[in-house]
Amino acid sequence: MMTRQQIVVGACAAIAAATVLGAALTRERVPEVDLAEAVYAELPGHVEEQTLSFGQTFGQILEDAGLGTAERVSVLDAFRAEAEPRRLRTGTRVRLHWVDERLHGIQVTLDRDRTVHVDCRAGDCAASTITLATTIDTVYAAGAIGSSLWDAVMSLPELAAAPAGDRRNFVLSLDKVFQWQVDFSRQILPGDTYRFVFEREKRPDGSMRTGHLLSAELVNNGKAYHAIWFDPNGDGDGTWYDLDGQSVRRAFLMKPIELSRISSRFGMRHHPILKQWRNHNGVDYAANRGTPVQSTGAGVVVRRNRSGTYGNVIDVRHPNGFLTRYAHLNGFARGISVGSRVSQGEVIGYVGMTGMATGPHLHYEMHAGGRPVDPLAIEFPPEDPVPADNRARWERESAERIALLFSLPGPEEIRSVRADQ
Ligand SMILES: [Zn+2]
16 A cells, blocks of 8 residues: 655745736625726616626617617727627626616626726717736645545645645646656556646636646656646747657547546457457457547548447548547547548547447557557657747746756655655
């Protein structure tokens, strides 16, 4: 029985990035409600709250509220400078502020972070958008894995102050950046270590708006894997590279189902139904009926039918002569047909037991150059490295992120702490 041991270096607040926000916000309340009260608190009159129902337009709400044509046009013209009225989602909150039966202003909550304020006090309306102030902080953590990465991170006492949703996000992020190298459900060993630096943008109520791993390390069975965030185009759409600037991404995911267990491997086996030795041309994953099945690589669907022992089956053709096959499916995902282009990780079907199967599972095959190969034995080459024209910026930014990561306790220190206890 392994014990779990973690060390954390602490959560450290950094720079604040924010747009204007005057009013102080209290924790218990929904921020945008507070904004509304803060703006109109001392004003006389009353506030009428409406919610956009399915098929209803913003203009209809204004009409139902009793606004004349000229007034409606004025509100909509002003609003359009900030957002498209026809794009408002069902459920959008609209608050109308009235004083002596005259419209003073309207607030429309676009999303959790943005509210459009339309001010009509001066006759013609004018609009502005108020964005909720956010702060950026960085979370550092390091530890050893007992039974699973999930348990290790979720139960880390030093992260107890972080909302459960944030902790879940840390685990899922680690799983995501290392998914091409390590199968967390199969390869993680007790005593494997991790450390990571996570940057998050928080709302005033403490919830995370966005966040990503800046740098991370996983030492699995003595082998260290690294992922360093870099955004080549500077548009927020970055990805992760290893210490040398090689992409962590591969042409194929390690497995077609997220949470599953391998029930039969590639090679010779005694067939459970045929009761004889046969070559098993794929890998079986046991999972509940209905579990989503993802295409492990980008490609084109070249087969989607029901056929004999395979049952419902999908074949996806990939570049460089690769083909993947997904069999015994309960059903196909919507919109998947022969000729469909699918991306890596896209759900194409659901686990079932059609065809020759003793229980719900996915039979997964990979073919290279027309021959079945063992998908668990192949090492796929990485995708494109850091672009050459970004190399200088990569060197600078990655050095900083790597230094942050390596300032955390590494495998040796974590192990020596474990030994002391
Ligand atoms: Zn099989």
